[in-house]
Amino acid sequence: MTGPGAPVPEPAADLTSRVTAFVARLRVRHGFLVGPGEAADALRAAGVVNVLRKAELRDALRAVLIAGPEQRRVFDLEFNAFFVRDDQAPPPTLPPLLPQTEAPGIEQDTPPLPQNREEGKPSPKPAPPTDDEGEEDGDPQTLQAQPLGEGEDGPDDPDAPLQTVQTKLSPNASGGGEVEAGGGDLPDLLRAASALVRAVSLGRSRRLRPQARGNKLDARRTLRAAARTAGDPTELRWLGRPRRAPRFLLLLDGSRSMGRDATLLLRFAHALHLRSRRVEVYAFSTGLTRLTPLLRHAPLGQPLHLPDLGEAWGGGTRIGENLLKLARQERDRVSRDTLVIILSDGLDTGHMGELERAMRDLHRRAGGVVWLSPLAATPNYQPVQRAIKAALPFLDALLPAGGVDDLHALAGRLRRVTLG
Amino acid sequence: MSAATPAPSDLQTLFRERGYVAGEALATSLRLVVALGKPLLLEGPAGVGKTEAAKTLALALNTRLIRLQCYEGLDAQAALFEWNYARQLLHLRAAELGGHAVGDDELYGEKFLLARPLLQAIREDASPVLLIDEVDRADDAFEAFLLELLAEWQITVPELGTLHARSRPHVILTSNRSRELSDALRRRCLYHWVEYPTARQELEIVHARLPGMNEALARQVTAAVQTLRALPLGKPPGVAETLDWAAALVSLHRDHLDMGAIESTLGAVLKLREDQLLAAPTLQQLANKATEHLSGERAAAERP
Numbered sequence: 001m002t003g004p005g006a007p008v009p010e011p012a013a014d015l016t017s018r019v020t021a022f023v024a025r026l027r028v029r030h031g032f033l034v035g036p037g038e039a040a041d042a043l044r045a046a047g048v049v050n051v052l053r054k055a056e057l058r059d060a061l062r063a064v065l066i067a068g069p070e071q072r073r074v075f076d077l078e079f080n081a082f083f084v085r086d087d088q089a090p091p092p093t094l095p096p097l098l099p100q101t102e103a104p105g106i107e108q109d110t111p112p113l114p115q116n117r118e119e120g121k122p123s124p125k126p127a128p129p130t131d132d133e134g135e136e137d138g139d140p141q142t143l144q145a146q147p148l149g150e151g152e153d154g155p156d157d158p159d160a161p162l163q164t165v166q167t168k169l170s171p172n173a174s175g176g177g178e179v180e181a182g183g184g185d186l187p188d189l190l191r192a193a194s195a196l197v198r199a200v201s202l203g204r205s206r207r208l209r210p211q212a213r214g215n216k217l218d219a220r221r222t223l224r225a226a227a228r229t230a231g232d233p234t235e236l237r238w239l240g241r242p243r244r245a246p247r248f249l250l251l252l253d254g255s256r257s258m259g260r261d262a263t264l265l266l267r268f269a270h271a272l273h274l275r276s277r278r279v280e281v282y283a284f285s286t287g288l289t290r291l292t293p294l295l296r297h298a299p300l301g302q303p304l305h306l307p308d309l310g311e312a313w314g315g316g317t318r319i320g321e322n323l324l325k326l327a328r329q330e331r332d333r334v335s336r337d338t339l340v341i342i343l344s345d346g347l348d349t350g351h352m353g354e355l356e357r358a359m360r361d362l363h364r365r366a367g368g369v370v371w372l373s374p375l376a377a378t379p380n381y382q383p384v385q386r387a388i389k390a391a392l393p394f395l396d397a398l399l400p401a402g403g404v405d406d407l408h409a410l411a412g413r414l415r416r417v418t419l420g
Numbered sequence: 421m422s423a424a425t426p427a428p429s430d431l432q433t434l435f436r437e438r439g440y441v442a443g444e445a446l447a448t449s450l451r452l453v454v455a456l457g458k459p460l461l462l463e464g465p466a467g468v469g470k471t472e473a474a475k476t477l478a479l480a481l482n483t484r485l486i487r488l489q490c491y492e493g494l495d496a497q498a499a500l501f502e503w504n505y506a507r508q509l510l511h512l513r514a515a516e517l518g519g520h521a522v523g524d525d526e527l528y529g530e531k532f533l534l535a536r537p538l539l540q541a542i543r544e545d546a547s548p549v550l551l552i553d554e555v556d557r558a559d560d561a562f563e564a565f566l567l568e569l570l571a572e573w574q575i576t577v578p579e580l581g582t583l584h585a586r587s588r589p590h591v592i593l594t595s596n597r598s599r600e601l602s603d604a605l606r607r608r609c610l611y612h613w614v615e616y617p618t619a620r621q622e623l624e625i626v627h628a629r630l631p632g633m634n635e636a637l638a639r640q641v642t643a644a645v646q647t648l649r650a651l652p653l654g655k656p657p658g659v660a661e662t663l664d665w666a667a668a669l670v671s672l673h674r675d676h677l678d679m680g681a682i683e684s685t686l687g688a689v690l691k692l693r694e695d696q697l698l699a700a701p702t703l704q705q706l707a708n709k710a711t712e713h714l715s716g717e718r719a720a721a722e723r724p
Contacts, residue, residue, distance in 0.1 A: 033603055033606075033607055037607075038607070041456060041458065044455075044456055045452050045455075045456060048451065048452060048455040048456070049448060049451075055444065056444070056448060059444060059445040059448040059449065060448050060452060062445070062611075063445075063448065063449040063452055063460070063610040063611060063612055064452070064456075064610055066611050067603070067606035067607065067611050068463075068606070068611070069463065069613045072613060207492060207493055209493055220505075223505050223506065223509075224503075224505050226509075227505050227508060227509065230512070231509050231512065231513070247599065277560070277600075278599065280600070292600060321652075324652045324654075325652075327654055328652065328653065328654065328655075328656060329465075330597060331466070331654070331655065332466070332556070332596040332597055332598035333597060333598055333599070335598065354652065357652075357654070357694060357698075360694070361654050361694070
């Protein structure tokens with residue numbers, strides 16, 4: 001890999017074809033929304049900067065070709081792969097961000113390698129489940145039959161083997177891998193999602209907006225209307241406080257303990273995303289990943305297929321840490337118009353202090369916080385999991401999510417909850 | 421390369437002279453705004469200097485800054501133009517009393533037109549910097565309206581006809597990602613993610629903004645802020661908070677960061693009670709280190 005400022009050896013004439021091929025590669029392999037217009041802009045940008053300085057060329061092309069922070073890492077790696085110096089071996093081919101699609105006229109010469117992680121390192125293998133991992137890998141039914149005491153689902157168990165504790169705490173204790181969430185239940189889930197969108201009511205906005213009927217006279221619009229009648233205010237205009245249109249922020253637990261529930265809830269999140277533009281979806285396990293761009297570009301009518309989610313899927317559960325990360329990085333996404341929905345079984349290996357801080361923060365800033373738990377669908381469920389116990393004071397509702405039926409019933413159950 | 425377009429290094433210098441320390445990537449993006457005539461979308465955490473970048477660009481290019489602050493419910497009317505109805509009515513009444521008729525051309529003329537930021541921007545003779553701040557707070561409808569304006573740079577006032585931009589503005593949009601912007605808007609813009617500055621850059625910013633500040637105190641403040649950002653805070657401090665904190669300490673005539681100084685000025689840097697409690701032990705450690713360092717320096721200075 002070349003350092004910043006290293007010269008790019010290709011002659012200028014070749015740069016045009018390389019930039020064009022680079023744009024095509026970003027589009028085909030990674031789903032960047034870049035076409036001929038962006039390619040032309042990229043060439044113009046390359047003409048503005050000093051192309052002999054690699055860092056400058058990279059900054060210029062990056063400004064033109066990426067549309068969000070999620071694309072930056074892929075862009076940088078692909079840029080380094082494309083504009084590598086002649087005396088260096090090319091870096092390994094990156095796996096595509098999106099499922100690879102056939103594009104006529106564009107050569108697909110490099111089959112994707114097995115899922116690589118940062119800088120081409122091989123993906124760490126998921127830690128094999130052990131019998132000692134407490135709730136993480138436990139059977140929900142068994143857990144229900146034998147409620148756990150304080151601390152049994154955490155890493156603080158003094159009797160737990162050291163290796164198990166290290167595995168739980170390690171950020172690399174994640175399974176990762178591509179996510180297949182196929183299922184023919186999309187129509188059912190879409191109906192449930194539509195009902196949910198209709199059911200959520202977060203009260204009225206504090207901002208006065210022009211309305212046909214209201215409780216405050218809109219002097220400006222009344223005057224404006226009066227201009228048509230030579231200044232006589234024959235039509236009165238009103239201001240009112242409209243109902244707040246809800247935004248949804250879904251946090252999906254993708255840890256191993258969620259099992260098949262995770263893919264069902266992922267499909268539900270996708271359905272909700274299809275029903276409303278005001279939906280943000282994140283997945284977490286040991287790490288946190290924003291899924292919204294991936295869901296937006298998922299092809300309709302096909303089973304949901306997501307690329308490697310890394311630490312956000314198939315590992316241990318760190319709810320508090322990831323909620324805090326969300327509160328920090330995406331703070332502005334949570335407002336009084338937001339209904340936060342946490343989809344998790346609450347089997348956590350993180351610190352409860354962090355979870356409490358995050359929940360308090362979300363509770364204070366969001367219009368409502370609802371926790372959907374697959375475990376809550378089991379008969380005689382008791383919220384004894386440490387994470388659920390820590391979160392309960394800050395929840396507007398703890399509701400079951402054990403299957404499609406529960407998701408259908410969600411709208412009705414939420415109507416009985418006072419939010420906002 | 422256009423002679424009128426400042427090179428990135430020049431732009432960096434121009435920015436630095438005006439108290440803004442811009443990285444190479446940001447300087448390149450800003451230069452492309454000028455060279456390609458495309459809007460630039462700046463995203464990043466609150467307080468990293470997105471708005472300030474637009475203000476500084478206007479200063480660096482020696483042109484006018486026109487700012488449109490977006491909010492929920494902002495409509496095209498409020499962003500483009502309005503007729504001064506009250507003044508039109510007064511004019512009508514005065515004309516009636518004077519006994520002469522008022523025609524449409526007179527009533528809907530420039531005299532009664534209130535130009536809002538977008539109309540002001542396209543009527544400027546020299547390309548202004550148009551800052552569309554916090555575009556994510558505006559509604560989808562307004563975002564869609566912006567698409568047309570950003571593509572064509574013309575607007576239609578029914579009574580006046582279509583107005584074309586006299587000179588294309590340099591447009592900077594900022595977003596705090598409170599909602600997702602449409603792909604259509606993103607595709608029309610260049611994009612740059614503004615990160616928190618490194619410790620070295622932040623020290624340079626403090627020096628640039630508060631030139632008379634004690635060197636040791638500036639180092640302690642920037643080091644403390646960098647340490648605070650590594651904590652799991654609900655609202656990590658931005659560059660604006662660093663500068664506020666430094667200015668508060670300067671106004672209290674402090675020469676180092678002891679616990680008394682921290683306690684009296686903590687509200688300038690940490691704006692949540694929970695964050696203040698979480699950071700208290702870390703700040704105590706930083707204050708102890710600073711005090712020890714200062715004592716050591718003073719003892720060394722007093723030695724013959």
